[in-house]
Structure formats: structure tokens, C-alpha cells
Amino acid sequence: MEEYKVGEVFQFGKIKLKCVEAPSDCTGCFLLSFAYCLSCIGECNWNKRSDHKNVIFIEVKEENNG
Numbered sequence: 710m711e712e713y714k715v716g717e718v719f720q721f722g723k724i725k726l727k728c729v730e731a732p733s734d735c736t737g738c739f740l741l742s743f744a745y746c747l748s749c750i751g752e753c754n755w756n757k758r759s760d761h762k763n764v765i766f767i768e769v770k771e772e773n774n775g
Contacts (some may be wrong), residue, residue, distance in 0.1 A: 712751050718769055720748070726730060726771040730762050738765035 713719060713728040726739055740746035755763045
């Protein structure tokens with residue numbers, strides 16, 4: 710499965726998510742309530758990622774400049 714890089718923004722259904730470095734756990738992750746989040750987004754645990762970083766996925770809100 711694809712691995713999102715730290716700082717990468719991507720489309721997840723109708724919302725945008727950003728991959729950000731995390732201290733150690735899933736706190737603050739948009740996908741925390743998903744039962745099988747790894748099967749829909751890829752690895753977030755440092756020991757299974759190529760960059761050896763823990764990450765979470767946060768929602769990116771579009772700014773309304775109107």
C-alpha cells in the first residue's frame with residue numbers, strides 16, 4: 710500500500726487529509742474512529758514506515774477567501 714510522506718496532502722473521499730509527524734500514538738488522528746484505518750490509508754507506525762516516523766492524518770480545512 711502507498712505510504713504518505715510527512716507534509717503530504719491528499720484527497721480522502723470528499724475531504725483533504727495531511728500526513729503529519731506524531732509523538733507516539735493516534736491522538737488527534739482524523740481516522741482514529743475508523744475500525745480498520747490501516748486498510749484504507751496505509752501505515753502510520755514508525756516501525757513499519759520507510760522514514761521511521763510515527764504519523765497521524767489531520768483534516769485540511771479550505772480557507773474561504775470570498
